[in-house]
Amino acid sequence: MSTKKTKPTKASLNRREALRAQKAAEARRHKRNRIVGGIVGVVVLALVVSLVAWLIIRNQPQPVNKPSPSGNQVVPPDGDSQHAWITIPSTTTKAGALIVDIHFDYQCPYCAKTEDAYAVNFETLNSQGDIILRNHTRTFLDGGLQNDASERAAVAAACVDYADNTKYAAYHNLVFANQPAKEGTGYTDDQLRNQFTSAVGLTGDALTTFQGCYDQQQTLQFVRDVEDNNLQPVANASPPNNYLFGGNKPNADDAAGQCTGTANAPIGVCGTPDFYVNGVEFSMGNLMNSDWTPQYKTASQLLTFLQTIATQQ
16 A cells, blocks of 8 residues: 655745754854854953963062152152052042042053043043042052153153142043053153143143152152052051052962062052952953953943942942
């Protein structure tokens, strides 16, 4: 007895073709997602590896022969009495303003990336009185790069605050904007003393005061104090932050003691860039996407993020 085969109808053929097309499309989509995921993973891994590699450089400082401070040493007017930071000047501070601490080194390439993405928004929030912005100007990269450009740039910025603090933020931004593409090249005295001051409009008596301050390195002791003090787990006399470096808890050196040379010793901030809001630490990774674009495009968005982090006490 034979079985009669039923010839497929046109409708059933169309359904089968549609199913095959659907499966093929799903396969392509899954493959594409795997590729995209792989690319994102590689980018994130590259970011992490580059940050780790850079921190290794930071944690292996070499001695640099630097002159001792001399002459009439001064403290910039917006520098704190503990010699740990410079507060960005603002004419307005709202009740309950968040305290934001930023640790950076003028030769740090990742600091420059963050500066490029966020300087305007941080300074907008500071000028609006929503935050109190405190710059912890670090100079450790001089040891790793075997130059003195971080310290000279820090001295210059502090001298601008001393000569005319209304120009400090603009000068700070300009130093980063002119960071050499090749790490270790550093800044020239002509840039720091003449070119950058001219670009931000420092003139007259203020320019004369600045040049005298820079030529005599009158803020050098303050700058060195800032670097030294921010490495120490020292109690802060200005709550709500319990430690000089802005955090609520001191960090601990690693088992090898790569930062201070003392394994498991309590320390302040060992690397840059590093960030705190009301004593709660956050990182560059919280601010930047994997393609180095900022996660928060506006000052308002940045403020919402900071308010959220600040609650994680």
